[in-house]
Amino acid sequence: MSFVATILTLYPEMFPGPLGHSLAGRALAEGKWACETVQIRDFATDKHRTVDDTPAGGGAGMVLKCDVLARALDSAPAAGRPILAMTPRGRPITQARIRELAAGPGVIILCGRFEGFDERLFEARPQIEQVSLADVVLSGGELAALTILDACIRLLPGVMGAALSGAEESFENGLLEYPQYTRPYEWEGRKIPEVLRSGDHAKIAAWRKARSEDDTRSRRPDLWERHEGARVQSASDARRKTKESGQ
Numbered sequence: 001m002s003f004v005a006t007i008l009t010l011y012p013e014m015f016p017g018p019l020g021h022s023l024a025g026r027a028l029a030e031g032k033w034a035c036e037t038v039q040i041r042d043f044a045t046d047k048h049r050t051v052d053d054t055p056a057g058g059g060a061g062m063v064l065k066c067d068v069l070a071r072a073l074d075s076a077p078a079a080g081r082p083i084l085a086m087t088p089r090g091r092p093i094t095q096a097r098i099r100e101l102a103a104g105p106g107v108i109i110l111c112g113r114f115e116g117f118d119e120r121l122f123e124a125r126p127q128i129e130q131v132s133l134a135d136v137v138l139s140g141g142e143l144a145a146l147t148i149l150d151a152c153i154r155l156l157p158g159v160m161g162a163a164l165s166g167a168e169e170s171f172e173n174g175l176l177e178y179p180q181y182t183r184p185y186e187w188e189g190r191k192i193p194e195v196l197r198s199g200d201h202a203k204i205a206a207w208r209k210a211r212s213e214d215d216t217r218s219r220r221p222d223l224w225e226r227h228e229g230a231r232v233q234s235a236s237d238a239r240r241k242t243k244e245s246g247q
Helices: 022-029 066-074 095-102 120-124 142-153 201-219 221-245
Strands: 003-009 033-039 083-092 106-111 128-132
Touching (some): 003 066, 003 142, 106 142
Parallel strands (some): 003 033, 083 106, 083 128
């Protein structure tokens, strides 16, 4: 069964967009994944096909109506697929969650617009997972949805050329990836680190591990703190199990 993405949006023409090209586009043509869209406006019931209204309590902008959104959402059978709602109020997506999504039958993504969703939608449909791409505000959820789909599709079997190409990337092990180099050996007075030309795989692995840790520590102290915490917890668990097995 292929990975099926259903996108609920006011702009279905934005899909598959860039995902119709390169590796994702080839995988789409080969049936490794499928993309279908649902026009939210089709589920409005008035003659103007209204999907939004002014915020209760006043304020700028417009809010997507919960009744229209619910009808649109209910029209898309979940079939075991998680439902994501793209919103800056959501939990930031992680590579670990991306891997979980890619391993499943697909995903349903609800794209926000304007000032966001009527909160009652999430109260009435608690299975919806509110997701944020990053600590930024976009014009709508479509670009965020495309990004999440791209992250999932590249992990599907047979999509990436090299089976191990995703194993050592940033975030896969809780750290940033080590820096990469390629020919020419020297460029503008800068040379490829000699260790990478040594042919000594143990030294190369050690260098890459050290650079990964150093770069994470300096560039993403939040990731480093989580990584260190997980390592300490793992060591503590190992000691506890050893102690229990000796009793």
